[in-house]
Amino acid sequence: MKTLDFWFDAVSPYAYLAFERLPQALEGCSYRVRYRPLLFGALLNHWGQLGPAEFEPKRAWTMRQVHWLAHEAGIELALPAQHPFNPLALQRLALACGETADALPSRRVVEALFHHVWRGGGADANDPARLQALERELAPALDPRSDTVKARLREHTDEAIALGIFGVPTIACEGRLFWGLDALPMLRAALQGDPWFDGPWQEAARPRPGVKRR
Numbered sequence: 001m002k003t004l005d006f007w008f009d010a011v012s013p014y015a016y017l018a019f020e021r022l023p024q025a026l027e028g029c030s031y032r033v034r035y036r037p038l039l040f041g042a043l044l045n046h047w048g049q050l051g052p053a054e055f056e057p058k059r060a061w062t063m064r065q066v067h068w069l070a071h072e073a074g075i076e077l078a079l080p081a082q083h084p085f086n087p088l089a090l091q092r093l094a095l096a097c098g099e100t101a102d103a104l105p106s107r108r109v110v111e112a113l114f115h116h117v118w119r120g121g122g123a124d125a126n127d128p129a130r131l132q133a134l135e136r137e138l139a140p141a142l143d144p145r146s147d148t149v150k151a152r153l154r155e156h157t158d159e160a161i162a163l164g165i166f167g168v169p170t171i172a173c174e175g176r177l178f179w180g181l182d183a184l185p186m187l188r189a190a191l192q193g194d195p196w197f198d199g200p201w202q203e204a205a206r207p208r209p210g211v212k213r214r
Contacts, residue, residue, distance in 0.1 A: 001030045002191060005172040007160055008110070009040035010094075010125075011087040013066040013077065015169040016114045018181045020075045025184035029191040031173075034102065035110045037094040038157040040087070040168050047166050053084045069181065080117055081124040089131055089144065090116070095156070096140035096149045103152075109138055176201070 006022070008015040022033070044051055053059040063079060070077035090113050099106040105113075116134050117125045124130070135144065142149050160170070164177060171178045171187055176197070178187040190197050 001032055002173060004031050004033045004187075005036050006033050007036045007038055007165055007168060007170045007172065009038060009087055009168045010090045010113045010117050011040055011084055012168045013062075013118060014181045016077070016118045017066065017069055017073070017075060018169040018171075018184065019110065019114055021073060021181065021184060026188055026191065029188060031191060033107065034100070035094075035105050035107065036156055036160070037091045037105065037153060038160045038165075038168070039091060039153065042157045043161065043166055043168075046161050049166070051084060076119050078119060078122045080120060081122055082126070085125050087117075087125075089126065092144040092149050092153055093131075093135060093138065093140060095152045096142040096144040096146075097138050098141065112138055 006019070008019065010016070040051065043049075052062045063083075067077060069075075094105045094109060094113055095103070097105050097109040099109065112134065116130065120130070163172065165172075165179075167179050169180065171183070173187060173190060176190060178184075178190070
C-alpha cells in the first residue's frame with residue numbers, strides 16, 4: 001500500500017473536485033491518503049504568481065471550467081458569495097481537527113470543509129455564523145486560533161514549498177508530485193507501475209536553455 005499526501009486549500013475549486021473524484025479515479029489501487037492543509041496564497045507569494053481568480057479573463061474562464069467539470073462528473077458545486085476569499089480560518093480548523101496518528105484531518109473533516117465552501121448554496125464561506133456552526137459540528141480537539149495550530153499551518157506550508165509544490169491540489173507519491181485535477185489519471189498510472197515513470201518522467205523535466213522574461 002502506497003501513501004499519498006493530498007495537499008489542499010479549501011479556496012480551490014480544483015482541489016474540491018479532485019477530492020471528490022479521487023476514490024473513483026484510483027479505484028482498484030492500493031493506497032492510503034494523508035490530507036495536508038496549506039495556504040495557497042503563501043505558495044503564490046513564494047513563487048511570484050497570481051492565483052487563477054486574481055485577474056479577470058482567467059477568473060471568468062476558471063469559473064466556467066470548474067462548473068463544466070462539476071457538471072460532467074455529476075458533482076454538486078455552487079460558487080461562494082466571495083471568491084477568492086481568505087481561507088485561513090478553514091485551514092486552521094482542518095489542522096485543529098487532526099484525527100489521525102500524525103495529527104492530520106480525516107477525510108470526513110476535509111469533506112466538511114470543502115462542502116462548507118462549495119456546497120453552501122452560494123453563501124459566504126467566511127460568514128461568522130456559518131464558521132461557528134462548522135466548528136461546532138467538527139468539534140476540534142484544539143482551538144483553531146491557538147498558537148499551536150497557527151504554527152502547524154505555517155510548518156505545513158513551508159514543507160510544501162520545500163518540496164517544490166506551487167499549486168493545489170498537489171498529490172505527492174513516492175517523491176513525485178502530481179498537480180491538478182487532470183493529473184489523477186497520471187497518478188493512477190504511477191500507482192499501477194507504468195514503466196513510463198522509470199525514464200521519461202525524469203527526462204521530460206530536464207532543464208533546457210530558454211528565453212527568460214525576467
